[in-house]
Amino acid sequence: ALPKLSLIGTVVAAGLFLTGCGEDSKAAGPVILKTAFNQSEHNPQFKALQDFSQKLEAATGGKYKLEIHPNELLGDQRAALELVQSGAIQLAVVANPLVENFNKNFSVLAMPYIYDNPAHQRKVFTSGTLDALFSSTKGNGFEVLTAYTAGAxxxxxxxxxxxxxxxxxxxxxxxxxxxxxxxxxxxxxxxxxxxxxxxxxxxxxxxxxxxxxxxxxxxxxxxxxxxxxxxxxxxxxxVADLLVANESFLAKMDAADQATFRKLAKESTETEFDLFSQAxxxxxxxxxxxxxxxxxxxxxxxxxxxxxxxxxxxxxxxxxxxxxxxxxxxx
Ligand code: GCU
The missing domain is CATH 3.40.190.170 (Bacterial extracellular solute-binding protein, family 7)
Incomplete structure (x- = not known):
């Protein structure tokens, strides 16, 4: 009977929050991570993000989920990156060249003919080799969580x-x-x-x-x-696509949630490579x-x-x- 009772408790608490006060009411339900995406919902990256969201929700006991806005609804990639920087939204997928404007070292990731084939690129993106580069944008309001393939x-x-x-x-x-x-x-x-x-x-x-x-x-x-x-x-x-996250949102997550979030974000790269090649x-x-x-x-x-x-x-x-x-x- 206990789980039921606590569920009722949660629902009641959520109701109270909702009727009580505007913005803070979100604390009761899942935290919604607004995610900007410039392609359609048929794109393999959209599907990988959905899968990431489901896994995140399950692994955090319903605490976090992604709300993905496709088709440039939140603006093109340049605008989306600015929204992430300011914290107006939490996540976006932007192509590597956009991030290169903050740190020239990213340009190496999109050099003509640097990867021999998709398998090589996959190894690079899942090996941890790029971790230092990915966190180098901190201070600009965002961090790169992982990279996705966008084919050749x-x-x-x-x-x-x-x-x-x-x-x-x-x-x-x-x-x-x-x-x-x-x-x-x-x-x-x-x-x-x-x-x-x-x-x-x-x-x-x-x-x-x-x-x-x-x-x-x-x-x-x-x-x-x-x-x-x-x-x-x-x-x-x-050219790599990068999943970027707002810096202060990350900093405010508790340590365990943050570790789960980062791990699942990295794992979404494997899913995305599979979905991409299938499509x-x-x-x-x-x-x-x-x-x-x-x-x-x-x-x-x-x-x-x-x-x-x-x-x-x-x-x-x-x-x-x-x-x-x-x-x-x-x-
Ligand atoms: C690819 C890539 C996108 C990018 C797009 C573009 O589709 O995956 O991130 O925005 O190319 O050319 O703008």
Whole structure:
């Protein structure tokens, strides 16, 4: 009978809080962790976050749960990161280039051709190798909890498929909002135009852009094949996505909850890698059935042209150290 009684007690207490006082009433129910996500609820990362939330709720006896807002409802990634910094929300998934604006050492994680394949990237993200880098943003109001894969990014355009760096000449290609991404486009032979994800479809449609670069899942999910049907497998960069958390929210969690939270956040990376690889083929099939073409290309000339960029990203001893540690985990 005891559990029942205590349950009634909790419900009554919750009722009292709810009728009693505004904001503090939240103390009685689960603490809601507002989470910004810029892609749809079909994205494997969304599913991994849902799974993380369920496990967190179970492991903390219902104390915490995530409330995930997809589709840029809380703004694009740049806006979402600001909301996390200010503590207006607790969590967000943002691509590595956004965090690179706070600490240049992050740029190493998104260097063209730094990972040999998904298995290599998975090893890097789950090995603890990046922990020091991840906590280095403390002081800016946020911390990186873990990294998710976003596959390999490839080039897609209207017109005709890209096959060589020469084909990139004069092409305006959307990139994420960072200097490295703009430079990467230059090294590949085109022109990078930085913007948030939500504007890409209409910018291509209106001719402001000739195309974009992304993984197959985002390409298909956002129906970008409708405006840029020629997808070329340049696989030029595997950009990490980062799960970031507000710093003072973390500091206020009690030690045991914080340890559970951090552990489950890290474990969500394993789930996300599995879900991501499962979703890849379906995404490609969807796009193909809607008329998209997928072309294999010789990446060697692109790689050669990006070599000098690699060198400019390896300036400080910390950057070289991160680079060496990542390469040491190659299969
Ligand atoms: C990928 C990545 C996102 C990123 C997006 C983009 O989909 O997973 O985090 O926002 O690319 O190009 O903006």
């Amino acid at each position: 990014r490839s080039m897609y355009v209207k017109g005709a498929p890209i096959k060589t760096p020469e084909d990139m000449k004069g092409q305006k290609i959307r990139v994420m909002q960072s200097d490295t991404m703009v430079k990467m486009l230059t090294c590949m032979g085109g022109t990078g135009v930085p913007m948030g994800q939500g504007e890409v479809y209409s910018a291509i449609q209106q001719g402001v852009l000739d195309g974009a670069e992304n993984n197959e899942i985002t390409y298909a999910d956002l129906k970008q094949y409708e405006v840029a049907p020629h997808f070329s497998y340049t696989r030029h960069v595997m 890849l083929e379906t995404a490609k099939q969807t796009a193909t059935s809607q008329g998209a073409t997928f072309t294999e290309v010789d990446i060697a000339p692109f790689q050669a042209r990006c070599k000098p960029l690699q060198e400019t990203l390896l300036v400080t001893p910390e950057q070289k150290d991160i680079f060496n540690k990542i390469r040491a985990l190659a299969n």
